Amino acid sequence: MCDVIMVRTFEQSIIDTFAASSRVPVINGLTNEYHPCQILADVFTYIDHRGPIRGKTVAWIGDSNNVCNTWLQAAETFDFKLNVSTPPGYELEKKSKYVESFADPMKAATGADLVTTDVWTSMGFEAENEERRRDFQDWQVDAEMMRAAKKDALFMHCLPAHRGEEVAAEVIDGPQSVVWDEAENRLHTQKALLEFLVVGRK
Numbered sequence: 001m002c003d004v005i006m007v008r009t010f011e012q013s014i015i016d017t018f019a020a021s022s023r024v025p026v027i028n029g030l031t032n033e034y035h036p037c038q039i040l041a042d043v044f045t046y047i048d049h050r051g052p053i054r055g056k057t058v059a060w061i062g063d064s065n066n067v068c069n070t071w072l073q074a075a076e077t078f079d080f081k082l083n084v085s086t087p088p089g090y091e092l093e094k095k096s097k098y099v100e101s102f103a104d105p106m107k108a109a110t111g112a113d114l115v116t117t118d119v120w121t122s123m124g125f126e127a128e129n130e131e132r133r134r135d136f137q138d139w140q141v142d143a144e145m146m147r148a149a150k151k152d153a154l155f156m157h158c159l160p161a162h163r164g165e166e167v168a169a170e171v172i173d174g175p176q177s178v179v180w181d182e183a184e185n186r187l188h189t190q191k192a193l194l195e196f197l198v199v200g201r202k
Helices: 012-020 036-052 067-077 104-108 125-135 143-148 180-200
Strands: 005-009 026-030 056-063 079-087 101-104 114-117 156-157
Touching: 005 012, 012 026, 026 036, 036 067, 036 156, 036 180, 056 067, 056 104, 067 079, 079 104, 101 104, 104 143, 156 180
Parallel strands: 005 026, 056 079, 056 114, 079 101, 114 156
Antiparallel strands: none
């Protein structure tokens, strides 16, 4: 007795099974593998601030988690380049002509139009927190890294963030950060998604 269902769950197979049996659209609110609603908001935020994202370079610094996986999907959809830098053992498994992997996070950020990251320990991995803090200590987005990016590069983070871990306070609270616009835009892009699914407007 509803028109749309949003599911926020764990394994992607759960939502795939649910969607296969549903008579109405099913939105992926988040799974371990993907986070499409977040990246809709992120891409919209970039466009809102800088114009088309096509042909640009996005630098992902940190864990190759569900947000990173979805940035790769976005690169393939919107035709931009994705630079990914992760610590050893946390590499992006998927390969694509749109993605380039870097062992050095500074090189990944060099010349980027957008630098983005996420927490070092995602939900469900709390038992690995101390190990991850050690492994990721050189993958903090700091002022030096932002200087390696383009002068007008934006910084994004899906929030909540841990200042002093994956991002320095001077970056997330600095002039290049658009994290609050990004957070607000989740509301607007999801309203647009609902309108598209229910009404069919483009």
